[in-house]
Amino acid sequence: MTEPGTFTEQNPIRVFLLDDHEVVRRGLTDLLDAEPDISVVGDTETVEHALVRGPALRPHVAVLDVRLPDGDGITVCRELRSQMPELACLMLTSFDDEDALLDAIMAGASGYVLKQIRGSDLVSAVRTVASGQSMLDPATTARLMRSLRADPAETPAIAPELASLSPRERDILALIGDGLTNREIGKKLYLSEKTVKNHISRLLAKLGVQRRVQAAVLASHVEPRGTGGG
8 A cells, every 4th residue: 555645646545435326426536536646546425335345446535424224334434444444534514513523433433524515625625634634523523522522422442541541541532533644733832743643553552442533532631730620
């Protein structure tokens, strides 16, 4: 598989599409194939076909509709990533659904965008998740974080994992939750980017998650040091 960040016209980002509307699939294919560093390698309208064709096509990115007649894209994301851990899944939906966002993140999705997104922004989102970064609709994510902070019922299940983190790791996790990059975290905490990366690798392992976007959800339960409640 091509290394993240090295996609070119000769080695394009391989994209697989799942949407039950043919016109949407055609539009996405035309939009993405017009980019020299992106190639749509296949598409389908059903969960069943996606689970068969996806692994065979070995895409770098899967753009998955969340709601489908025979299931949902979140299940497809979870199943495909169990076979292809390096696959980046970008969830595409017309629904502004916090529950679906949380489910998608915990299924290992790299991004979640609404179908109202501009074409150029969707192209950027595909490149972003292909490079190993996360791409989430900011407004939806902000509401999710607020709702999680306001829901104490979630805390007991997550508290033990958070308790295993060092104070420095908790600081870094809180900054991940604020959407900061490794470089920005390093500047804020006066650490090298490599040191931040090492801390993040350790805290992801402690939390039992693979992606920083999953850690960002857990970060909603981190009380920043030096600040009071209220």
